[in-house]
Amino acid sequence: MFTILVMQNDDSFADVDVGSIIDEYLNEESRPKTIGAYYPSEIGMCMRRSYYSYFIAKPTETSALRIFALGNNVHEFIAKALKESSTLAVAEEEKPIRINYQDENTKFTIYGRIDDYIETKTGKKIIIEAKSTGDITKVNEPDPKHKMQISLYLAAQKADYGLLVYADKKNLEIKQFKVEYNEEEYKKVMQRFKDLDYHLRNKILPPAEYYFDNKKVWECKYCPYYKECMQALADSNSLENYQ
Numbered sequence: 001m002f003t004i005l006v007m008q009n010d011d012s013f014a015d016v017d018v019g020s021i022i023d024e025y026l027n028e029e030s031r032p033k034t035i036g037a038y039y040p041s042e043i044g045m046c047m048r049r050s051y052y053s054y055f056i057a058k059p060t061e062t063s064a065l066r067i068f069a070l071g072n073n074v075h076e077f078i079a080k081a082l083k084e085s086s087t088l089a090v091a092e093e094e095k096p097i098r099i100n101y102q103d104e105n106t107k108f109t110i111y112g113r114i115d116d117y118i119e120t121k122t123g124k125k126i127i128i129e130a131k132s133t134g135d136i137t138k139v140n141e142p143d144p145k146h147k148m149q150i151s152l153y154l155a156a157q158k159a160d161y162g163l164l165v166y167a168d169k170k171n172l173e174i175k176q177f178k179v180e181y182n183e184e185e186y187k188k189v190m191q192r193f194k195d196l197d198y199h200l201r202n203k204i205l206p207p208a209e210y211y212f213d214n215k216k217v218w219e220c221k222y223c224p225y226y227k228e229c230m231q232a233l234a235d236s237n238s239l240e241n242y243q
């Protein structure tokens with residue numbers, strides 16, 4: 001006969017707190033970033049938020065770290081499945097890329113990692129960027145910031161095309177979108193890096209992009225720099241009223 005133990009939140013379970021152990025395990029050291037070193041995964045996000053992250057290091061909240069850990073598990077699972085697939089000739093995980101940019105005013109380097117780089121047995125080379133989601137039914141098209149990321153990879157690594165693969169964290173249901181290399185998109189992404197670099201080097205706060213975008217303003221609620229951003233907006237409003 002089995003006894004079912006029902007966990008209760010009382011002192012009888014106080015010897016081990018697994019939640020705290022997980023948080024300790026996930027805890028990451030937050031260090032300020034270096035101006036001149038940029039990351040494809042961040043270039044589609046609100047530029048003001050990226051800007052702040054170079055001057056004000058903030059630890060990621062533990063609730064977010066837990067979500068990232070779940071996402072990483074999904075990525076690892078996809079990479080393993082690709083590596084073991086008999087339909088592929090090559091499956092490389094976490095392939096590093098680097099893009100150096102220089103003009104008369106500045107120079108910087110973009111550091112990225114392609115989630116999965118595969119080659120089919122018929123010789124098709126494909127870049128895969130995997131994203132986990134809480135609800136795949138809401139994913140009907142690629143997120144523009146993920147398209148920016150994969151466009152950059154397509155410029156840095158020879159491939160026939162890219163695949164943005166969304167996986168539901170609850171049931172591993174998959175939706176995938178093909179992304180072809182597009183020169184215009186690449187130029188647009190590089191321009192964003194140049195703009196970010198300009199703002200950082202000259203210490204000029206970029207516009208609060210998401211706050212003034214009806215489709216993205218909801219993300220401000222989760223922004224670690226919400227307080228600083230709102231204060232800067234209030235300061236600029238009072239300055240305008242004064243002038």
Ligand code: SF4
Binds near residue numbers: 220225226
């Ligand atoms: S609060 Fe919104 S607009 Fe301001 S930095 Fe964060 S994401 Fe950008």
